[in-house]
Amino acid sequence: MKLLSGFMDLIYPSRCGVCGVFLREDGVIHEGQELDLCRPCFNSFVDVGSPIxxxxxxxxxxxAGEDHLCADCLATKPFFAIARAPYLYEGLLMTAIHELKYARKTYLARFLGPLLASYAAGWLGGPDGLLIMPVPLHPRRLRKRGFNQSLLLARHVAFSLKADLDYLSLRRTRFTQPQTALSSEERKRNVRKAFDVVNTAGYRRRTVLLIDDVATTGSTLNECAGVLKKAGVKDVYCLTLARTATG
Ligand SMILES: [Zn+2]
Ligand SMILES: [Zn+2]
Structure with missing residues (x-):
């Protein structure tokens, strides 16, 4: 196997998924796993740091200062218990997520997924009975795009945490406009009653880890968490690869 992969490296040397540079010894090894990502690109990703x-x-x-509740969470407690993201949505990571979704570069999930998975493992450890669910796309959007980027990421997280993956029970039943150009209030309205859940017996009293690529205001995650809690889920945690610095 090693000989074969060495031979394949000669014919198809690995390249950084973001900038395309050939990877020799300068690729990123993260948690023992070699990623198709060069060190300068990886180093450009900005961690979400305290205070949060x-x-x-x-x-x-x-x-500066300690972590403290934001005005939104103080005003209205979200349906999810906690939401986290390892990186800020900016720079080369923003480009990579954008290309994954809109330029159909699904191979980018081969390093974005493991990055999210290793963050999840550090954050949650190996919790018992955790159920992983990607934020679903509406069938119309799924047909057009051909894949759900959140599921591509969620598969890595489920594998790494040895957790169950359920990508069928949570569904997007209402077609909504992309959230990108909308204000915070419009985003909330846009996703209201956009989701439902089926097969409720499978996840009642369990903790769900919702996975999405990017969080901005958190209204999509909160809407999903709301329907899951209503259906009997114990707790909902949310994990996105990136989040915007404000919003
Ligand atoms: Zn690179
Ligand atoms: Zn908050």
């Missing part, structure tokens, strides 16, 4: 809101994970612009 301990509930929704929003980073505070001041950059």
């Amino acid at each position: 809101c301990p509930v929704c994970g929003k980073p505070f612009a001041s950059g």
Whole structure:
């Protein structure tokens, strides 16, 4: 196998999924796994650092002081217990997520997925009975795109945490406009009653880890968490690869 992969490296040397540079010895080895990502690209990803809101994970612009509840979480407690993201949605990571979704570069999930998975393992350990669910796409959007980027990421997380993966029970039943150009209030309205759940017996009293690629205001995650809690889920945790610095 090693000989074969060495031979394949000669014919098809690995390249960084973001910038395309050939990877020799300078690829990123993360948690013992070699990623198709060069060190300069990886180093450009910006960690979400304290101070953050301990509930929704929003980073505070001041950059100083202790973690504390944000105004939104103080005003209305979200349906999810905690939301976290390892990286800020900016720079090369933003480009990579964008290309994964809109340029159909699904191979980018081969390193974005393991990065998210290793963060999840550090954050959650190996919790018993955790059920992983990707935020679903509406069937119309899924047909057009051909894949759900959140499921591509969630598969890595489920594998790494040895957790069950359920990508069928949570469904997007209403076709919604992309959230990108909308204000915070419009985003909430846009996703209201957009999801439902089936097969409720399978996850009642379990903790669900919702996975999405990016969080902005958290309204999609919160809407999903709301229907899951209503259906009898014990707790909902949310994990996205990136989140915006404000919003
Ligand atoms: Zn690179
Ligand atoms: Zn908050």
